Amino acid sequence: MRMWPKTIRRKIVSYSLLIILIMSVITAYATFNARSMSRDVDELYRSTVASQAMQSDLEFTEKYLVEYLSTKTSDSLREFIKYENRFRADLAPLNRTAKPDETALLEKNLVVVGTGYLEEADAAISAKRGRNIPVYIAAYEESDKSAAVLRYLIGRISSVRFNQSLAAYEDFNARTEALIRLVTLMIASAVILTVLIVIVYSRRIADPIIRLAHAANEIARGNFDDRIAVRSADDEIATMAEAFITMQESIRRYVAELHEKAEVEKNLMEERFQMLHMKNLLKNAELDALQSQINPHFLFNTMNAAIQLAVVEDAERTRLFLEHLSAFLRFTMRPLSNTVTLGEELTALDSYIYLLKIRFPDRISFTIDRDEGTETVRIPSLILQPLVENSVLHGLSERESGGEVGITARRDDGRIRVDVSDNGSGMSADQVAELLRVRPERAEQTDHGAAADPMETAVREEQADVGRIHGIGLRNVIDRLRLFYGIEDCVRIQSRRNEGTVVSLYLPAFHKREEAS
Amino acid sequence: MKRVLIALIALSAVVFVGVTTYSVFLLVTATSGQKGPARAETAVRLHFFAVMPHADGRYDLGLRKGMDNAAADSDAAVEVLTYRPGDQYDGAWFMDLALRAKTDGIILMPQEGTDFSKAVDAARAKGIPVVTVGRDLVHHRTCFVGTNSFQAGYEAGRIIVRRVGDRARIGLIIAGETEKPDQQWNQNFTLAGLSNALKEAPGARVVAAGLSRDGILFGEETADELVGKNPGLNVIVCTSGKDTIGAAQTIIDLNRVGAVTIIGYDDDPEVLAFVRKGVVSATLVRNAEKTGYEAVRAIVAAREGKPVSDFIDTGITVVTPGNLAGTRDGSL
Structure with a gap:
C-alpha cells in the first residue's frame, strides 16, 4: 500500500493539511499555554477576592453583633443575620475534613472555628434577649476570641493561597522560559519541515514535467527510441507521460513507415535508372548500327551482284565467301534489342568463323559443340561473336599457328552454359577483375592490354574498326548480359598467362515462349 | 540530493514531534503540579x-x-x-x-x-x-x-574528663531563662548528669553558668561574657545549637581556639562545620x-x-x- 496520495489534487490537499496541522499544533500549544497562565492569574484573583469577602463579612458580623449587644436594635439584628448568613455562605464551599494539606487543614479550621464563632455569637444574642448579662458577656468574649482566631486564619489562608498561587505562578513562569525556547525550536523545526516538504513536493510535481519537456525536445530532434522514464506514481503527470509515450510510439511508427516508403521509392528509382541506362546502351548500339547501315540495300544488292558474278565466273569459293559475308552482315544488321535463339547466334557465328578461316587459313582452328535442345534458348543477339572476335584479335594475335578457339553450349543445372575458350596469351588476374568489376559507367573499353607488335597493331586497328562499326566488345557483352538478366554472376572468366582464356556465360534457359516475360 | 532531503525531513519531523511532545509533557506536569500530591x-x-x-x-x-x-x-x-x-x-x-x-x-x-x-x-x-x-x-x-537531659549532661562530662581532665574549668551556657520551674527541672537533670561524669576528674569544676536569651546573636553575647569574667575557663558546655555557634565565634574572635574546649549541641550545619574545623570538640546531637x-x-x-x-x-x-x-x- 502506497503512503503517498496518488493524484496531484490529493497531494496538494494532503500536504496543505499537513502544514496546517503543524501550524495548528503550534498555535494550539501557544493558546493553551496562554490559557493556562490566565487560569493561574484568575485563580489567584478569585482566592484573593474570596478571602477579602470573608474578611469583610466577618468584620460586619462582628460590628452588628456588638451593635446589637449594645443597642439591641432590630436593624442591627437584621444586619447581623444578613452578614452572619453571608459569612456562613463564605464557609460553605470550604473543606470540612482533615487532609494532609496545609490549605485543606486551614479551611477545616476556618469552618470549625467559624461555626463555633457563629454559635457563640448566636448564644450571646440569645442571652442578650433573655437579659442574661453574665452569659451574653461571656459568650461575646468567646466569640471575640474566636473572631480573632478567624481573622488570623483568614489572613493565613489568604497568605497561603497567595503564596501557593505565587509559587505556582513563579514555577510556571520558570517553565514558561523553557517553553518559550521549546516553542521557538518547534517553530524553527516546523519551518524547516514545511520548507523541505514544499521543496520535495514541488520537485515531485516539477521533475516529471521537466522530463516530459526533455523527452519532447528529444522527439523534436528526431530521437524516438529513448523511453520516457515515468514515475510509478499514478497521478496526472503519469497519465500525461503515458499519453506522451503513446504519442511518441505513434510518431515513431509513422516515421518508420515513411522510411520504408522512401526506401521502396529509392529502389524503384534505382531500377528506373538501370532501365534508363540499359535503354541508353541499346540506343547507343542502335545508333552505331544505324550509322553503319549507310545503305544496306545497296550493300546487299551489290553483294548479290558479286555472288552472281562469282557464279557466272564459276568462282565457287568466292561465292561461298560472299554468301557467308552477306549472311553475317545481315545478322549484325538486326536491332540489338531483339533476342535471338542460341541456334541463330551459332549459325551467324559459323559464317563469321568461315570468314576468319578464309582470312587466317592455317593459324586458328575453331570447334563448336552444343547439347541437344540448347538451340531454342533465347539470348540477347550478337553476344558470342564479340567473344570469338576477342579470342582471335587479342588472345591469339601472337600465335602464328596452332591457335584454337572452342565454343561449347551445355545444359548446367537449369541454365545454359556457353564457353568460349582459346589457347592464346591469356590475361592477368587484374585484367580479369577489371573486366568483371561492376561499374556504374559501362562505357565500352578495349578489353585486353595494348600490344606493340605489328600483328597486334593490325588487330587493334581492326578492333578499332570493328568498334567503330559494331561498337561491341567483351565489356559490352558483359554489361548487356548483366542488364538483360538482372544478375551480376552471369559471366565468369578463367585465364592464365600464355595458357589461354575461357569465358563462360551462364544464361537462364528462356525459351521462345518465355521471352515476353 | 533526494536522500539528503528525505533525511532532513525525517530529522526535522522527529525534532518537531519530540519538542512538541516534551512541551506538552512540561505543560501537563506544570498544570498537574499545582494540584499537589495525591495524598492531599x-x-x-x-x-x-x-x-x-x-x-x-x-x-x-x-x-x-x-x-x-x-x-x-x-x-x-x-x-x-x-x-x-x-x-x-x-x-x-x-x-x-x-x-x-x-x-x-x-x-x-x-x-x-x-x-x-x-x-x-x-x-x-x-x-x-x-x-x-x-x-x-x-x-x-x-x-x-x-x-534524656541527665544522659546529655553525662555525655558532656565524659568528653570533658577525657579531653581536659582535672584541669577543666567549665562554663555552662544554658538556653532560655530558668525562672520557670519546668526549665529548672531540665537544667538540673543536665547538671546532674554532668556532675556524675566529672566524678572521674575530681579536679574539674564548673566555674560559671550563663543564661542565653532566644535569638541567634545571644549565644555569642553570653559566651563572651563568660570568658571575659572567667579568664581561667577552658571548657564551654552549650545546650542549644545557636549557643554553640555563638561560643565558637567568640573563641575564634578571642584567638583561643584549642585553648578552650567547646561541647556543642545539635547538628546544625554551622555547628558541624565548626566540629569539622576543630573549633568545637564535640557536639551532642538529638535525634x-x-x-x-x-x-x-x-x-x-x-x-x-x-x-x-x-x-x-x-x-x-x-x-x-x-x-x-x-x-x-x-x-x-
Whole structure:
C-alpha cells in the first residue's frame, strides 16, 4: 500500500493539511499555554477576592453583633443575620475534613472555628434577649476570641493561597522560559519541515514535467527510441507521460513507415535508372548500327551482284565467301534489342568463323559443340561473336599457328552454359577483375592490354574498326548480359598467362515462349 | 540530493514531534503540579496541631519530617503552628486556636517566655492529649518525647574528663531563662548528669553558668561574657545549637581556639562545620526525626486510649571530628 496520495489534487490537499496541522499544533500549544497562565492569574484573583469577602463579612458580623449587644436594635439584628448568613455562605464551599494539606487543614479550621464563632455569637444574642448579662458577656468574649482566631486564619489562608498561587505562578513562569525556547525550536523545526516538504513536493510535481519537456525536445530532434522514464506514481503527470509515450510510439511508427516508403521509392528509382541506362546502351548500339547501315540495300544488292558474278565466273569459293559475308552482315544488321535463339547466334557465328578461316587459313582452328535442345534458348543477339572476335584479335594475335578457339553450349543445372575458350596469351588476374568489376559507367573499353607488335597493331586497328562499326566488345557483352538478366554472376572468366582464356556465360534457359516475360 | 532531503525531513519531523511532545509533557506536569500530591486529596482520621517556636534549625526540620512520616503512617495530619514569644500570637494563643479548631491532639515544643500551663490544662480538661518535645513541662502534659537531659549532661562530662581532665574549668551556657520551674527541672537533670561524669576528674569544676536569651546573636553575647569574667575557663558546655555557634565565634574572635574546649549541641550545619574545623570538640546531637515520629505515635496512642509512657527517650549521639568525617556529606 502506497503512503503517498496518488493524484496531484490529493497531494496538494494532503500536504496543505499537513502544514496546517503543524501550524495548528503550534498555535494550539501557544493558546493553551496562554490559557493556562490566565487560569493561574484568575485563580489567584478569585482566592484573593474570596478571602477579602470573608474578611469583610466577618468584620460586619462582628460590628452588628456588638451593635446589637449594645443597642439591641432590630436593624442591627437584621444586619447581623444578613452578614452572619453571608459569612456562613463564605464557609460553605470550604473543606470540612482533615487532609494532609496545609490549605485543606486551614479551611477545616476556618469552618470549625467559624461555626463555633457563629454559635457563640448566636448564644450571646440569645442571652442578650433573655437579659442574661453574665452569659451574653461571656459568650461575646468567646466569640471575640474566636473572631480573632478567624481573622488570623483568614489572613493565613489568604497568605497561603497567595503564596501557593505565587509559587505556582513563579514555577510556571520558570517553565514558561523553557517553553518559550521549546516553542521557538518547534517553530524553527516546523519551518524547516514545511520548507523541505514544499521543496520535495514541488520537485515531485516539477521533475516529471521537466522530463516530459526533455523527452519532447528529444522527439523534436528526431530521437524516438529513448523511453520516457515515468514515475510509478499514478497521478496526472503519469497519465500525461503515458499519453506522451503513446504519442511518441505513434510518431515513431509513422516515421518508420515513411522510411520504408522512401526506401521502396529509392529502389524503384534505382531500377528506373538501370532501365534508363540499359535503354541508353541499346540506343547507343542502335545508333552505331544505324550509322553503319549507310545503305544496306545497296550493300546487299551489290553483294548479290558479286555472288552472281562469282557464279557466272564459276568462282565457287568466292561465292561461298560472299554468301557467308552477306549472311553475317545481315545478322549484325538486326536491332540489338531483339533476342535471338542460341541456334541463330551459332549459325551467324559459323559464317563469321568461315570468314576468319578464309582470312587466317592455317593459324586458328575453331570447334563448336552444343547439347541437344540448347538451340531454342533465347539470348540477347550478337553476344558470342564479340567473344570469338576477342579470342582471335587479342588472345591469339601472337600465335602464328596452332591457335584454337572452342565454343561449347551445355545444359548446367537449369541454365545454359556457353564457353568460349582459346589457347592464346591469356590475361592477368587484374585484367580479369577489371573486366568483371561492376561499374556504374559501362562505357565500352578495349578489353585486353595494348600490344606493340605489328600483328597486334593490325588487330587493334581492326578492333578499332570493328568498334567503330559494331561498337561491341567483351565489356559490352558483359554489361548487356548483366542488364538483360538482372544478375551480376552471369559471366565468369578463367585465364592464365600464355595458357589461354575461357569465358563462360551462364544464361537462364528462356525459351521462345518465355521471352515476353 | 533526494536522500539528503528525505533525511532532513525525517530529522526535522522527529525534532518537531519530540519538542512538541516534551512541551506538552512540561505543560501537563506544570498544570498537574499545582494540584499537589495525591495524598492531599485523601481525608485522614486525625488532625493534630504542632505548636513550635519559629525556627528552621536542623533539629526543627528533622522534627517536622518525623512528624509527617508518623502522620502518614497513622492516617493523620499534623498542622504546624509556629510562634514567637512575646508576639501577638504566642504559643498559648496557638494552643487556644488548636482547641477552638477542635483538634485531636497537640504536640507542643515549649519555649521560654510563655506559660503554657493553663493552655495545656485547658486541653487536658477537654480530653485532648498534649505531648511535649524538645523541652519538658514536667507536669500537665501527657508525655514527653526527647533527649534524656541527665544522659546529655553525662555525655558532656565524659568528653570533658577525657579531653581536659582535672584541669577543666567549665562554663555552662544554658538556653532560655530558668525562672520557670519546668526549665529548672531540665537544667538540673543536665547538671546532674554532668556532675556524675566529672566524678572521674575530681579536679574539674564548673566555674560559671550563663543564661542565653532566644535569638541567634545571644549565644555569642553570653559566651563572651563568660570568658571575659572567667579568664581561667577552658571548657564551654552549650545546650542549644545557636549557643554553640555563638561560643565558637567568640573563641575564634578571642584567638583561643584549642585553648578552650567547646561541647556543642545539635547538628546544625554551622555547628558541624565548626566540629569539622576543630573549633568545637564535640557536639551532642538529638535525634530530631525520631522525636517527631515518636511524638505523633504517642499522641495517637493516647487518643486511642492506649497506655503511653511518661517519657520516651529518643537518644543522643556524640559527634566529633573523628566520626563526622565518616558520615556522608558530614551530616547525621
